[in-house]
Amino acid sequence: MKTLSIDIETYSGYDLSKCGVYKYAESPDFEILLFGYSVDDGDVQVIDLAAGEHLPPEILNALTDDDVQKWAFNANFERVCLSRYISDMDISLDPFADNHHSAEILGKAKYLNPISWRCAMIWSAYMGLPLSLEGAGAVLGLEKQKLTEGKDLIRYFCSPCKPTATNGQRMRNRPEHAPDKWEAFKAYNRRDVETELSIQERLAKFPVPDTVWAEYTHDQEINDRGVALDMALVRNAIKADTRSRTELTRLMKELTDLDNPNSLQQMKQWLADNGMETDSLGKKVVTELLKDAPEPLGKVLSLRQQLAKSSIKKYQTMKNAVCADGRARGMFQFYGANRTGRWAGRLIQMQNLPQNHLIDLEDARWLVHDGDFAALELLHDNIPDVLPQLIRTAFIPKDGYKLIVADFSAIEARVIAWLAGERWRNDVFATHGKIYEASASQMFHVPIEEVTKGSPLRQKGKIAELALGYGGSVGALKAMGALEMGLSEEELRPLVSAWRSANPNIVKFWWDVDRAAMKAVRDRTMTETHGIRFGYQSGMLFITLPSGRRLSYVKPRIGTNQFGSDCVTYEGVGGTKKWERIESYGPKFVENIVQAISRDILSYAMQTLRHCSIVMHIHDEVVIETGPEMSAEILCQQMSRTPPWAEGLLLIADGFDCSFYKKD
Template sequence: MREMSIDLETYSDIDISKCGAYKYAESENFEILLFGVSVDGSPVTVYDLACGDTIPDEILAALSDENVTKWAFNAAFERICLSNWLKRHRPEYFTGYSIPEDPAGKYLNPASWKCSMIWSAYMGLPLSLEGVGAVLKLHDQKLKEGKDLIRYFCSPCKPTKANGGRTRNLPEHDSEKWELFKKYNQRDVEVEMSIQKRLAKFPVPEQIWDEYHLDQEINDRGIMLDMTVVENAIAFDEKSKSTLMLQMQNLTGLDNPNSVVQMKEWLSDNGIEMDSLGKKEVAGFVKSSDGNTNGNITEALKLHLQLAKSSVKKYQAMQNAVCKDGRAHGMFQFYGANRSGRWAGRLIQLQNLPQNHMPDLTEARAIVKAGDYDTLQLLYDDIPDTLSQLIRTAFVPRSGYKFIVSDFSAIEARVLAYLAGETWRSKVFAEGKDIYCASASQMFGVPVEKHGINGHLRQKGKIAELALGYGGSVGALKSMGALEMGLTEEELQPLVNSWRNSNPMITAFWWDIDRAVKTTITQRIQTEVRGIKFFYKSGMLFIKLPSGRLLSYVKPRIGENQFGGESVTYEGVGSTKKWERIESYGPKFVENIVQAVSRDILCNAMKTLRHCFIVGHVHDELIIECDPRVDLKSVCEQMSRSPAWMPDILLRADGYETSFYKKD
């Protein structure tokens, strides 16, 4: 036996969409209903465990055999489910991995597992079996009845008179549906195998599988949650919301001040017309009122902002995701962003947590942990905002360990400068200077120092750096908050011109990439720009990065943009989350490339530090759970090592030690 293709149908009383696969599979009520498998490409066999079938010993033995490759679509689900099932029912066939101190070792070793969903993502295809089958126009398609069958057999049902008050549907309750469910299970394995055959001429490099296995280790390890902080924060939020609602009702006389319609009417009755009660609009009104407006209106809108804070949702997500070991597992989706190959967040969404700016964060956290609502109310005017800033602090190292949090300094700016050959910027990084000051100095031709000479120009340098690196113009500056930061409308276009004039190599790089992509698509020839290679094969555009990894664009062609000019379009999952034609051009491709290279640099650091207990990562940051004796400086030095495929890029990682996660 060399390989197996597997698909499971399972039952659990846990909602997998809210709680994730790890918590789903550890439930006492978890069961494997159907086990569909093909060994070495043979016809699929479905083992009906719900009706008494047993899985052959040689197949069970292969699940822990590192010489047998296990394939599945979203293989993490099958591996986690089988890990729990084996430990419970056939422990003699379960073998964990890693060292005893590592929480990741509770699961089957991911090293011998491969995932056809990851293969699809690598090729720029959808992350669903149904979606991939449709795009590839496979002969075998996923059965459309699947969702109804899963709803019927795989989740608890509501007790009704019609179903005799039962809370679960078993095979005997509808034998016809059960037979169809077995066919559905068989078909899923067949579709997975068809995907592998169709993509066979585009194999995933071993380095990507190694990264996937490292990702699975991190998801298996999970990250500890301080559930006392979580539960107290949820309770505090409820109390705070009740108090705020009462204050608003007393102030406005409204039954439900949370109602946008009622609130707009009340404002209108008081001479204030507002098109929107969105956070940005309300905050802008409050800021500009300056005491000139009726005090009740300003106060009501301040209360509205506090009530609108959704901080509690993150705490509830933590409550949903936490497993029996007190850790949240499965928070990272490998290749979740298939334009760059970056990770996407799952469950608690570590990638988009609110930042913390409180100087007394430790003290506020201690008050919440102690459950002292009265003291919190006494010391902090805005409880929802305080709870929001404390969200990160709910992530903690286990007892006897500490967190080291280390992140790259200005990674995208460094990569962009390196790829484009903008040497003055690389020199700034080499000398350890502030890129925002240096950019402002380059743009305005005067020395700029933070908190020093011409320091007021640093803010213009910063906003330009953040908004203009990928072809952005006046609109990009506005969306980055340039007007709110005090810049005037008249300053914006000159700022764009000044930044582009100061960065001629980057500006040229955008349009060199644009020409290379168009030439490759129209002439079907390989092109190259500063070490980035472009080629066309079998209806796909590929961009080869310095790491050797490929970015994939499906069915590219030349079209016309909204301004009547020439543009590139390709098929992918767009902003609507649907498969559609997406328009792109030079600067956008540069953004994809820079973010992809930055991701590869982070991956290189993760591999360098894989002997450490990495428990999380966010864009350019690693969170490591380690022994108190581990040296922070050594971790940052290891993270700063340039990869072999880009030896002369200048990297810098800075970090800090902490007893709870935060933004330092």
């Protein structure tokens, strides 16, 4: 046996969408119902475990044999669930037999070794296809596609049901309660394996590089390891939020006499009755209204703003997702952003955690941790502002360990300067590294010494750097908050011109990439610029990065943009979250390329740190759980090493030790 393709159907009392697969598989009533499989692309078999059938010995052995490659769509689900299934069987195999078994069938590991697992969903993502079996099958036009009735069958058999007089007050539907549905469920399970095999067959001429599979294995190890949560802090943060919301609502009722001051309609009517007409009570609108709102309207709007910020969703997710050993797992989706291959967040969504700016962060943290709500309310008059800033601090090391947080400095700015050959920027990164100050100096032709921290020039340099690197103009500056930062509408257009004049090589890079992509698609050929290759093959546009990894764009063609000019269009998941035709152009491709290379640099650093216990990684940052002997300085030196495929790129990482996760 070389390969084993698998799809399973499971039951658990836990809600998978709320807790993730690691917690889901810990449920006391967890059970694998159906096991569909194909050996070496042969006929699909379905084992009805719910009816008392057993896995054949050769299949059971294959699950723990690292010489047999296991395939599934979203393989993390199958691997974690089968880890629980096998550990429940309490089988012991001969650890000295020559069979390459994974950690003696989980004797030393909690989860099956991911090294021999492959994921058809990752393959689909690598090819720019949707991250769902149904979506990938539809785009590829497969003959055997996922059966649409599956969702209803999963709802019926895989989750607890509501007890009613009709169903005899039962809490769960079993095969004998609906034999016809059960037969349909087995057909659905069989079809899923067939669809997965069809996807693999269709993509066979575009194999995923071994280097990417090695990254996937490492990603699975990090997800399996998880990170410890301070559950006392989590539980008390939820309690503090409840207390705060109750008090804020009481004060608003007292001031307004409204039955429900949280009601948008009631609040708008109350404001109108008191001389303040408004169509919206969004964050920006309320901020504007507060500037000259008379009392008590100002007080009410301020309270409403606090209530709007009072969100404990992430704390609640932590509570839902934490495993029995106090660790949260499965927070990172490999290749979640299939345009660049970057990771996406799952469950707690690490990629969008609120920042922490509290001066007394540690003191506030301990007040919440200890449940000292009276002191918390005495020292902090805005609890809804405090609690989000403590979310990061809920991630902690295990006892006797510390966290080291290390991140790359200005990674995207360094990558684009390196690719474009913008010499003055590379000189900045080779010396003092103050890119905002240097950018302002270059744009406004003043000595860098005159661009001091907090000065208007530095502010302009910063906003320009953040907004304009990928072809952005006035709209990008506004979206980045230029007007809120104090810039006037009249300053924006000259700011765009100044930045582009100061960075001619980056501007040239945008349009060189635009021409290369257009030529590759129009002439169905291979072309290259700035060390990046563009090629058309079998209805795909491939962009080959310096690392050798390829970005994939489905069914590219030359279209016409809103300005009447030619542009490259392709199919993908767009802003509507649906599969659609997407317009692109040079600066947008450059954004994909730069972010993808930045991702490859992070991945390279993570691979070189594989001997360390990486517990989290967010954008360009790595968090390691380690003993007191490891030094942040040495870790950053290791991270700062340039990959062999990026000669001349200047990298630097900064880091610090901490007893809980935070932004330094």
